[in-house]
Amino acid sequence: MVPTMVPIRAPELDVPYSFCSQPRSLLPRPKYREQSNAAETEKGPRRYGNIMIDPRVVRGNALSLRLLPESTQPSTPEVKKQRKAQKKLQARKLTQEQIRTGTPEPVEGREHVHVQTELYLEEISDRIIEVDGECQTDEFLDRPPTPLFIPAKTGKDVATQIEEGELFDFDIEVKPILEVLIGKTVEQALLEVMEEEELAQLWSHQRAFAELRNAEFAELQRLEEQDRRIREEKERRRLEHLEKLRKQKETAEKVAARAFAQRYLADLIPSVFNNLYDRGFFYDPIERDIETEFLPWLMSEVEETLQKKVLGRVMLDSLIRTVVEKRLDEFSHPPPSNQTEAPAEEPRATDAAPQASGEADAADQPV
Amino acid sequence: MAQPRISAYLPPDIDPTKAPLAFGRRALPKLNEELRSPELLTQQRALMALCDLVHDPEKVYQAIALGFLDNLKTLLVHHDQTVRQKTTEVLSIVALHSIGRQGLIQTGVISALTELLDDPVDICRKNTHRIFDMMAKLPEGAGGVLRAGLIPPLVLKLKTELDEIQELILDTLSNCLRVEVSEALAAGAVTVLKEKLSHPSTAIRSKAAWVLLEISSHAEGKVAVCEEGVIPALVSLLEDTQPEVQVSTTGALMFAAVTPQGRSSAMGAEAIPPLLKLVAEETSKARLNAIKTLTLLAELPEGRQTLLDHRDTFQRCLDDRSEAVQRAAQIAITVIEWKP
Numbered sequence: 001m002v003p004t005m006v007p008i009r010a011p012e013l014d015v016p017y018s019f020c021s022q023p024r025s026l027l028p029r030p031k032y033r034e035q036s037n038a039a040e041t042e043k044g045p046r047r048y049g050n051i052m053i054d055p056r057v058v059r060g061n062a063l064s065l066r067l068l069p070e071s072t073q074p075s076t077p078e079v080k081k082q083r084k085a086q087k088k089l090q091a092r093k094l095t096q097e098q099i100r101t102g103t104p105e106p107v108e109g110r111e112h113v114h115v116q117t118e119l120y121l122e123e124i125s126d127r128i129i130e131v132d133g134e135c136q137t138d139e140f141l142d143r144p145p146t147p148l149f150i151p152a153k154t155g156k157d158v159a160t161q162i163e164e165g166e167l168f169d170f171d172i173e174v175k176p177i178l179e180v181l182i183g184k185t186v187e188q189a190l191l192e193v194m195e196e197e198e199l200a201q202l203w204s205h206q207r208a209f210a211e212l213r214n215a216e217f218a219e220l221q222r223l224e225e226q227d228r229r230i231r232e233e234k235e236r237r238r239l240e241h242l243e244k245l246r247k248q249k250e251t252a253e254k255v256a257a258r259a260f261a262q263r264y265l266a267d268l269i270p271s272v273f274n275n276l277y278d279r280g281f282f283y284d285p286i287e288r289d290i291e292t293e294f295l296p297w298l299m300s301e302v303e304e305t306l307q308k309k310v311l312g313r314v315m316l317d318s319l320i321r322t323v324v325e326k327r328l329d330e331f332s333h334p335p336p337s338n339q340t341e342a343p344a345e346e347p348r349a350t351d352a353a354p355q356a357s358g359e360a361d362a363a364d365q366p367v
Numbered sequence: 368m369a370q371p372r373i374s375a376y377l378p379p380d381i382d383p384t385k386a387p388l389a390f391g392r393r394a395l396p397k398l399n400e401e402l403r404s405p406e407l408l409t410q411q412r413a414l415m416a417l418c419d420l421v422h423d424p425e426k427v428y429q430a431i432a433l434g435f436l437d438n439l440k441t442l443l444v445h446h447d448q449t450v451r452q453k454t455t456e457v458l459s460i461v462a463l464h465s466i467g468r469q470g471l472i473q474t475g476v477i478s479a480l481t482e483l484l485d486d487p488v489d490i491c492r493k494n495t496h497r498i499f500d501m502m503a504k505l506p507e508g509a510g511g512v513l514r515a516g517l518i519p520p521l522v523l524k525l526k527t528e529l530d531e532i533q534e535l536i537l538d539t540l541s542n543c544l545r546v547e548v549s550e551a552l553a554a555g556a557v558t559v560l561k562e563k564l565s566h567p568s569t570a571i572r573s574k575a576a577w578v579l580l581e582i583s584s585h586a587e588g589k590v591a592v593c594e595e596g597v598i599p600a601l602v603s604l605l606e607d608t609q610p611e612v613q614v615s616t617t618g619a620l621m622f623a624a625v626t627p628q629g630r631s632s633a634m635g636a637e638a639i640p641p642l643l644k645l646v647a648e649e650t651s652k653a654r655l656n657a658i659k660t661l662t663l664l665a666e667l668p669e670g671r672q673t674l675l676d677h678r679d680t681f682q683r684c685l686d687d688r689s690e691a692v693q694r695a696a697q698i699a700i701t702v703i704e705w706k707p
Contacts, residue, residue: 191422192422195422195463199463206504211614211618211652211655211656212655212691214580214584214618214621214622214656215618215621215655215656215659215691215695216691217584217622218584218618218621218622218625218656218659218660218663219659219662219695219698221584221622221625222625222659222662222663222666224625225625225626225627226666229627
């Protein structure tokens with residue numbers, strides 16, 4: 001680029017600066033011409049492209065000479081002729097060969113132009129000689145500390161001194177501080193004293209209450225003790241009384257029993273004697289003697305006599321019996337005309353036998 | 368522009384021994400984390416800051432909600448004495464608040480504190496006993512102390528500890544024995560207390576008499592007190608000039624004289640004259656107790672005889688300011704004039 005001096009225009013204050021062409025930032029050139037819709041929608045809003053990678057930006061050494069390419073418009077007739085000759089050649093080629101697919105036909109209003117890049121080639125002879133240079137810092141050495149930077153003295157020296165009493169009056173200023181200090185101390189002390197006093201009050205209160213309570217408690221115990229004693233006394237007396245009653249009752253019973261026994265036993269002796277008398281313990285000996293000895297002998301004698309009599313009668317009975325039997329035997333064999341007589345005889349005979357015995361008895365009785 | 372008004376918060380590093388507090392609500396959680404840190408200095412500083420914070424009831428509430436007490440429980444057995452001392456101090460201040468006491472009961476700190484009873488450092492022991500004392504003032508706390516089986520060790524400690532700590536132990540015992548007395552009797556508390564009755568310090572004497580009062584308010588305590596022959600010692604203590612001692616002694620006699628044996632031993636020890644002297648004083652605090660004791664003694668025939676002559680003393684008590692004293696005097700007169 002030839003450094004051209006930009007015409008210095010006087011800054012016009014009322015008209016803002018204007019460009020020859022309005023600056024615009026170009027959108028990035030798409031890499032592929034045809035893009036699917038999906039890719040487009042995915043991309044989102046188009047960002048401004050990065051000029052660092054934009055191929056349209058000229059790169060390289062800024063100071064190198066760069067010649068603009070010649071105008072693209074076809075002006076010289078020589079060039080026209082050349083082109084025509086070429087066209088002919090090509091037409092021949094085309095007719096001879098199959099039509100190759102070349103570049104498509106130009107769009108209406110446009111013309112395709114063959115361009116050879118020879119015109120635009122540059123020789124590298126204009127290359128600027130570049131030399132690589134290196135530099136490397138030395139290893140860091142211990143740097144001594146930077147000396148104190150005292151800037152040069154500028155300005156004027158001025159001194160000032162505060163005399164006593166000029167800033168403030170100590171006595172007046174210290175008052176609030178002292179007040180607070182002492183106040184806080186006193187407050188703290190008062191708090192502590194109050195705490196202790198409160199406690200002491202509580203204790204004295206409690207002590208007074210404890211005394212009253214103790215007194216009442218002692219009274220209670222005393223009354224309890226008294227009550228207990230009285231109850232015990234009462235109990236004892238009651239027991240004594242019961243004992244007394246019991247004894248009394250016992251004595252009365254004893255007396256009654258004694259009286260009863262006495263009365264009961266009073267006619268004991270007469271009744272005993274009566275009983276004995278009734279039982280026959282008191283007896284007349286002669287009577288007894290007669291009774292025990294004489295009468296049994298008499299009775300036995302009488303019995304003997306009677307037995308004899310009985311014996312006699314039995315003998316008689318047996319005699320009669322034998323006689324009658326014999327007669328019966330005798331009369332049974334004979335004819336039945338004697339049968340009525342036999343039984344009639346027998347009752348007569350038997351009548352006669354008891355009659356005879358009855359007579360014998362009657363004879364004994366008067367004896 | 369600088370103003371002379373100072374902010375409500377202290378400057379940050381004003382006290383290097385304390386941990387810096389985070390702002391507002393974050394203060395306590397941060398301290399909680401610092402307590403758990405393995406570094407000793409952080410723990411100590413956090414504890415120092417915590418000590419100051421727990422005076423505020425709201426902070427105590429927040430601390431317990433955050434679960435500080437578990438951390439403090441683990442720190443109780445730390446090897447460093449400063450940590451232990453500060454931990455016990457924090458716990459003793461926490462025990463001063465009601466919510467703190469409940470929290471201590473729930474997390475079972477009392478049983479953890481039993482290990483500190485033999486701590487070589489005095490302050491740790493003192494704070495431990497302070498905590499027990501505060502806890503015993505609550506009924507649930509007293510129950511907790513009893514359940515932790517602390518009574519026998521405490522009774523043993525009575526013989527060996529320093530005076531201040533003995534006072535705390537006596538207070539604790541008096542509150543616990545109000546509830547149950549059998550363990551203490553088994554540990555021989557009555558004997559120890561009898562010695563303490565003749566201690567030179569007034570506070571210890573009065574507190575020992577108070578513990579005897581609590582013991583003899585139970586039936587088996589009364590029996591033990593009569594057997595050990597404490598009543599003559601108490602009667603001799605009636606001559607003491609200190610009002611607290613008089614109050615506690617008369618109270619102890621009052622309870623001990625309820626049983627017949629106690630009454631007869633009190634009569635035998637000539638308790639009536641000093642008691643009458645106490646009743647006669649207008650401003651004596653022991654008046655109420657003395658009147659009650661005399662009432663008890665008047666139930667004996669000999670007592671009644673003696674007191675019939677002193678009826679006017681009781682008449683004067685009827686004009687006392689306190690209603691309880693008037694009532695007691697009335698009852699005393701009734702008992703004295705009672706005829707079987």
